[in-house]
Amino acid sequence: MKDLANLIQEHFGGFTPQELKIIQTYFExxxxQKNDFFTKTGKTCDKLGFVKSGILRVYTLSEGKEITQWISTENYLITEVMGFFFNQPNRWTIQALTETDLLLISKENYSKLCAELPKWVDVEKAFIMKCFAMLEDRVFSHLSMTADERFEQYFSQNPKLFNQVPLHYIASLLGMSAETFSRVRKRLTEKS
Known part of the structure; x- marks a missing residue:
């Protein structure tokens, strides 16, 4: 795990050492624990975190079926965007799949940080733009790639996850049924 200052510089850049010290005072x-909730659907998320270690799943229920939207791992930011930034009820539940260590900032401290360090608003803008770009990539892959291509791309980017989380969560994330995922996995494993 990188420390908070390195993560902020890597993701957003442009802060002086003094500004980074100010930022760090707002995080705790x-x-x-495994299965604890970061936030739940219908609530309003009041925190944003950097994942120091562990794995969290972002999901919702649709017609009685769980849909995985994202799996967050070390060095990623985590929040429920609609809740945290727009004060809307969460669409997504975020739950720890493993013991997870986070550096959290509350919504209240986030507002204080924006007031003390106006440059932090640029971080907010960059974070929302990164979320939007990731969403565009996901939509593009679902519209333009075959199931095999989506599997191969996700596996090449996240090989360790395939041994760390239930595979039906990854199948859902890739827009596949567990059965299709299993067939694709078997076919690609036999090819290599």
């Missing part, structure tokens, strides 16, 4: 270390 929090530990989630």
């Amino acid at each position: 270390e929090v530990k989630l």
Whole structure:
């Protein structure tokens, strides 16, 4: 795990050492146990975190079926965007799949940080733009790639996850049924 200052510089850049010290004072270390919830659908998310270690799943229920939207791992930001930034009820539930260590900032401290360090608003803008770009990539892959191509791309980017989380979560994330995912996995494994 990179420290918070390195993560902020890597993701957003442009902060002086003094500004990074100010930013760090607003974050606190929090530990989630396996199956603990970061936030739930219908609530309003009041925190944003950097994942120091562990794995979280972002999902919702649709017609009685769980749909995985994202799996967050070390060095990623995590929040429910509609809740945290727009004060809307969460569409997504975020749950720890493993013991997870986070650096959290509350919505209240986030507002204080924006007031003390106006440059932080640029971080907010960059974060929302990154979320939008990731969403565009996901939509593009679902519209233009075959199931095999989506599997291969995700596996090449996240090989360790295939041994760390239930595979039906990855299948859902890739827009596949568990059965299709299993067939694709078997076919691609036999090819290599």
